[in-house]
Amino acid sequence: MRPLEELVRPNICSLTPYSCARDEYQGAEATVFLDANESPYNTPLNRYPDPLQRKVKDALSHIYGLRSECFFLGNGSDEAIDLVYRIFCRPGRDNVVAPDPTYGMYGVAADINDVEYRRVPLAADFSLQAERLLEVCNAQTKAIFLCSPNNPTGNAFTAEAIEQVVARFQGIVVVDEAYADFSSQPSWVKRIVDYPNLIVLRTFSKAWASAGVRLGLAFARPDIIALFNKVKYPYNVSQLTQDYALEMLSRRYEVLEWVKRLLDERTKVVAALRLLPFYEKDYPSDANFVLVKLQGARRIYDYLIGQGIVVRDRSRVTLCDDCLRITIGLPTENSRLLAALRQYNGK
Numbered sequence: 487m488r489p490l491e492e493l494v495r496p497n498i499c500s501l502t503p504y505s506c507a508r509d510e511y512q513g514a515e516a517t518v519f520l521d522a523n524e525s526p527y528n529t530p531l532n533r534y535p536d537p538l539q540r541k542v543k544d545a546l547s548h549i550y551g552l553r554s555e556c557f558f559l560g561n562g563s564d565e566a567i568d569l570v571y572r573i574f575c576r577p578g579r580d581n582v583v584a585p586d587p588t589y590g591m592y593g594v595a596a597d598i599n600d601v602e603y604r605r606v607p608l609a610a611d612f613s614l615q616a617e618r619l620l621e622v623c624n625a626q627t628k629a630i631f632l633c634s635p636n637n638p639t640g641n642a643f644t645a646e647a648i649e650q651v652v653a654r655f656q657g658i659v660v661v662d663e664a665y666a667d668f669s670s671q672p673s674w675v676k677r678i679v680d681y682p683n684l685i686v687l688r689t690f691s692k693a694w695a696s697a698g699v700r701l702g703l704a705f706a707r708p709d710i711i712a713l714f715n716k717v718k719y720p721y722n723v724s725q726l727t728q729d730y731a732l733e734m735l736s737r738r739y740e741v742l743e744w745v746k747r748l749l750d751e752r753t754k755v756v757a758a759l760r761l762l763p764f765y766e767k768d769y770p771s772d773a774n775f776v777l778v779k780l781q782g783a784r785r786i787y788d789y790l791i792g793q794g795i796v797v798r799d800r801s802r803v804t805l806c807d808d809c810l811r812i813t814i815g816l817p818t819e820n821s822r823l824l825a826a827l828r829q830y831n832g833k
């Protein structure tokens with residue numbers, strides 16, 4: 487890996503971060519807080535939240551067996567994705583590389599930050615072409631985004647292919663594990679110990695059933711996390727979200743149960759899709775959704791909308807001709823989808 491100072495934008499290297507009242511206070515026993523111009527009236531949200539979310543990170547530290555300096559918490563993984571650009575990529579000069587198709591936010595965040603976004607097609611079976619990914623990198627390539635399991639294809643990349651990229655690329659590699667709870671492949675979270683250029687993203691939005699709360703996690707070596715903390719908004723995670731996160735982390739065995747049920751349902755939904763007359767192909771999924779190829783996918787999508795059922799039309803996406811992305815729901819929801827599809831007569 488190139489030295490971190492060489493990868494980070496010079497203005498971020500030299501940045502003096504905003505110092506908020508709760509950052510400056512270090513004493514242990516204070517009980518009277520007259521430092522932050524807050525109201526004294528207990529609403530009970532009159533106080534600013536902990537800018538570093540220490541209680542949540544302590545809980546995460548116990549769960550993941552990593553020091554709390556290895557965690558960043560943000561307003562969804564989308565905040566962490568945006569921060570990667572703002573920390574490492576000089577607008578108008580640097581670039582990032584990612585497979586195609588993949589999660590759309592990497593490209594949108596690149597456009598917003600005026601950073602060139604280089605797409606490298608996945609192989610026809612949606613596997614990662616590590617060699618080709620590395621070939622399009624140059625001295626201005628600051629980061630590679632890998633989403634595994636990948637959205638919208640559903641497959642997880644092999645550990646060997648990811649390792650080839652992480653071990654050989656000299657810049658930052660982001661492995662987005664939004665769907666890792668559903669995957670049979672090993673997670674990369676613990677591998678931040680081995681790779682100083684690795685950032686792993688997780689989110690409360692999928693398996694943790696908490697998309698509404700907006701909470702995303704980044705795992706990395708403390709020197710990278712320190713950069714995230716320097717650039718983020720001081721109070722980027724609200725008190726409500728921090729309290730909620732602690733509550734959810736204590737319910738993690740329930741989450742495992744939900745994951746198990748969704749995986750069972752996924753098997754059933756795929757088996758039923760295969761019996762449809764207009765079924766062409768489904769792609770192996772390591773996620774809570776399945777990408778399926780159907781004859782006339784776009785018309786089927788419109789038909790389903792007419793039935794009050796919304797799936798995701800991915801038929802215009804690279805390598806995804808005639809494909810719909812179907813999220814696995816409750817058994818009753820999946821049954822309604824399948825019943826509607828069985829009644830579809832091509833009109």
Ligand SMILES: *Cc1c(COP(=O)(O)O)cnc(C)c1O
Pocket residue numbers: 561562563564565589633637662664688689690691692697701702
């Ligand atoms: C859904 C999803 C996320 C989650 O983003 P949040 O901002 O945390 O809701 C991140 N990455 C991928 C690939 C996703 O599909």
